[in-house]
Amino acid sequence: MQDEIQVHDKIFVPYLTQEEIESAVKKVAEKINSDYANECPLFIAILNGSFMFAAELFKHIRLSSEICFIKLASYKGTTSSGHVITSIGLDTDVISKHVIILEDILDTGRTLSRFLPQIEHQQPKSLKIAALLHKPEATVHEVPLDYNCFKIPNKFVIGYGLDYNGLGRNIPSVYQLKED
Ligand code: XMP
Numbered sequence: 001m002q003d004e005i006q007v008h009d010k011i012f013v014p015y016l017t018q019e020e021i022e023s024a025v026k027k028v029a030e031k032i033n034s035d036y037a038n039e040c041p042l043f044i045a046i047l048n049g050s051f052m053f054a055a056e057l058f059k060h061i062r063l064s065s066e067i068c069f070i071k072l073a074s075y076k077g078t079t080s081s082g083h084v085i086t087s088i089g090l091d092t093d094v095i096s097k098h099v100i101i102l103e104d105i106l107d108t109g110r111t112l113s114r115f116l117p118q119i120e121h122q123q124p125k126s127l128k129i130a131a132l133l134h135k136p137e138a139t140v141h142e143v144p145l146d147y148n149c150f151k152i153p154n155k156f157v158i159g160y161g162l163d164y165n166g167l168g169r170n171i172p173s174v175y176q177l178k179e180d
């Protein structure tokens with residue numbers, strides 16, 4: 001793992017190694033394997049950030065299960081509630097399925113708090129959330145996080161699918177923004 005890396009104009013320092021991440025993701029996968037024994041869950045991975053987490057986790061899932069990848073688009077709605085979130089690519093029926101949402105990072109919780117009611121509206125049998133990273137200090141919207149690999153401080157991170165202005169997703173470990 002390189003000591004420091006530059007992405008665009010910012011310097012990042014190592015935070016989580018690939019080994020730490022892979023072992024934590026495997027543990028979460030094993031917990032899901034035992035929690036959903038004899039069930040056939042549907043994983044819904046939220047792009048772009050979760051693609052690496054989803055791939056790593058899914059390799060360790062021993063259940064008969066489905067996965068789909070969606071994008072969330074946020075736009076200003078005409079209602080008083082302001083921003084509306086729509087999902088693109090949810091081409092699988094959710095009704096009566098055990099759904100597990102896969103997110104790269106739970107930050108303020110705003111995205112998921114808006115998206116979850118839409119999934120609930122489609123009447124899944126159950127709905128749980130798995131996030132690779134969680135910034136508890138930043139979370140202002142209550143989101144029940146059922147599976148989490150790491151709690152991290154409220155600092156910007158990149159790597160393992162996460163980006164800074166489009167770059168850094170291919171780094172196999174997680175780097176944190178360097179303090180000035
Ligand atoms: P909320 O605030 O809705 O945010 O929970 C979730 C989404 O925000 C992005 N995000 C980050 N992306 N480094 C990133 O590369 C970060 O430190 C970070 N914090 C939030 C991310 O897309 C996540 O899905």
Ligand code: MG
Nearest residue numbers: 047048049104
């Ligand atoms: Mg994301």
